[in-house]
Amino acid sequence: MSDTIPADPTGERFRIEHDGTVAEIAEVGASLRALSVGGVELVPRYPDDIGAPAASGLVLVPWPNRVAGGAWTQQGSAYRLAITEPATGNAIHGLLRFTPYRVQERARDAVALAATVFPQTGYPFQLATSVTYAVGDMGLQVTHRIENVGAAAAPVAVGAHPYVMLGGTATADLLLELDADSRFEVDDRMIPVAQRPVDAATDLRTPRRVGELSLDTAFADIRRDGSDRIRARLHAADGGGVELWAGPGFRYLQVFTTDRYPGQEVAVAIEPMTAPADAFNSGQDLRWLSPGESWELEWGILLHR
Numbered sequence: 001m002s003d004t005i006p007a008d009p010t011g012e013r014f015r016i017e018h019d020g021t022v023a024e025i026a027e028v029g030a031s032l033r034a035l036s037v038g039g040v041e042l043v044p045r046y047p048d049d050i051g052a053p054a055a056s057g058l059v060l061v062p063w064p065n066r067v068a069g070g071a072w073t074q075q076g077s078a079y080r081l082a083i084t085e086p087a088t089g090n091a092i093h094g095l096l097r098f099t100p101y102r103v104q105e106r107a108r109d110a111v112a113l114a115a116t117v118f119p120q121t122g123y124p125f126q127l128a129t130s131v132t133y134a135v136g137d138m139g140l141q142v143t144h145r146i147e148n149v150g151a152a153a154a155p156v157a158v159g160a161h162p163y164v165m166l167g168g169t170a171t172a173d174l175l176l177e178l179d180a181d182s183r184f185e186v187d188d189r190m191i192p193v194a195q196r197p198v199d200a201a202t203d204l205r206t207p208r209r210v211g212e213l214s215l216d217t218a219f220a221d222i223r224r225d226g227s228d229r230i231r232a233r234l235h236a237a238d239g240g241g242v243e244l245w246a247g248p249g250f251r252y253l254q255v256f257t258t259d260r261y262p263g264q265e266v267a268v269a270i271e272p273m274t275a276p277a278d279a280f281n282s283g284q285d286l287r288w289l290s291p292g293e294s295w296e297l298e299w300g301i302l303l304h305r
Contacts, residue, residue, distance in 0.1 A: 009051040011100050014133075018109040021135040030101040030113045030131045032057035032162050035140050037303040041167035042139070042242050046262045053262055054269070055161040058097055059131050061146065062117055064159025065218070065254065065277035066090040068191045070122065072280035074155060081122030088189040093161070095123060101131075110134035116149075125154035127289075139302035146296075148289035156287050157275035158249075158297055163267050166234055166242045172211030172266040175235040178204040178253060180219035184276055191278050195220060207235055210257060210268055218254045218276050232270045233304075246272035246299040251285055272299045 011027030024034040031052050035043040046053050070081040070091035081091035101113035110132060117127040125148070132143040148154045165171050183202045184192040198205070202217055222230040228248050232255070235241040246253070254271035261267035274297065275285040289295060 006049055008048060014103070014106065014111045014113075016107075016109050016111055016133060016135050018135045019137060021137065021139065023133055023135050023140055025111055025113065025133050026052070026057070027100050027113075028052070029058040029097050029099065030115070031059070032133070032140075032142075032160075035135075035301060036167070037138055039167070040303060041165060042301055042303060044163050044165050044261060044264050044267055050262070054256075054258060054260065054267075055093055055097070056163055056261070056269075058093065058161045059129075059144070060094045060159035060161060060271075060273075061096050061129050061144075062123065062125075062127060062155070063094050063157045063280055064161075064271065064273040064275070066092050066190055067280045068189065068278050072122075074280065074283065074286075079122045079124070090189060090191070091122070093159075095120070096129065104130055105132075109136075119150070125152065126150035127154060127156065139300055141298060141300040144297045145294060146289065147294040148291055151291055153288045153290050155280060156289050156295065157273070157279050157285070158295075159254075159271055159273040160299065161269055161271050162244065162301065163261065163269045164234060164242055164244055164301060165264075165267070166236055166240065169236045170266075171234075171264065171268060172209070173237070174210050174241075175207035176204055176210050176213065176232065176255070176268065177207040177235060178219055178232040178255065179223040180204065180253070181221035183220065184218045186277070190216065192218070192276055192282070204232075204255075207233075210234070211266055213257050215255045215257050217256075218252050218273065220252050220276070222251070222253060230272075234268070241304040243302045243304060244270045244272070244299065245302065247297065249274050249295070249297045250299060252276055
């Protein structure tokens with residue numbers, strides 16, 4: 001029997017900390033593996049010997065969610081991406097999901113990781129991307145930077161796939177609040193067919209118990225606060241909670257509930273996105289970066305006591 005310790009499928013881990021706030025970032029996909037504030041876990045952990053389950057914590061570039069059939073057409077040109085979600089026949093979550101990021105900068109309380117999107121089948125454009133994770137007193141701030149380093153304008157959308165929890169309270173018992181007026185209706189391949197007002201199954205403007213929800217839903221028309229941020233909150237009965245916020249450029253939040261996350265009876269992902277699913281075909285909020293142009297975006301997770 002071999003005594004060799006298996007390699008970590010998520011690559012090297014980068015631990016950052018500040019006065020009791022601790023985060024772990026993985027090399028593969030620049031994924032958020034763990035976050036805690038004062039010992040309160042805000043991101044569910046998963047076993048060391050598996051890759052990121054259900055896209056846990058991953059950066060989604062140059063598109064979040066799905067491209068229908070992997071085929072897309074813009075500005076008179078047609079492209080075909082590799083099918084990365086065989087069950088639906090779609091291309092899902094961009095091109096960096098399994099890419100090892102390299103360290104750009106590192107400090108005790110922050111780490112900046114970078115990866116290049118090279119021209120390839122279905123996406124003949126080149127992007128220099130980076131993501132900076134920084135911890136503070138009550139949580140985490142994430143900054144994405146995308147630069148078009150190619151010779152032609154490039155279509156880009158950005159997303160992230162964090163799962164959120166509140167240590168000490170079962171996720172099923174938390175109340176989820178999201179002040180969104182509309183959501184996307186999808187077909188059996190999870191591709192949007194219409195944007196409609198929230199209904200009885202999807203209205204989160206009044207907090208709803210997570211255990212009573214079954215969602216894989218993108219929300220739009222989300223109220224912005226005085227800082228031009230959108231927010232989703234998980235509340236506990238004792239008044240504590242955790243919040244995911246997203247700044248300018250992020251117009252959508254995908255909420256995904258699942259009973260298939262390792263070690264969790266119920267888990268919930270709250271995913272900031274700059275564009276909805278299949279934006280490469282619909283063009284909805286698809287950003288075209290000119291050669292040499294860059295785009296910076298921010299989101300974060302905060303603990304409320």
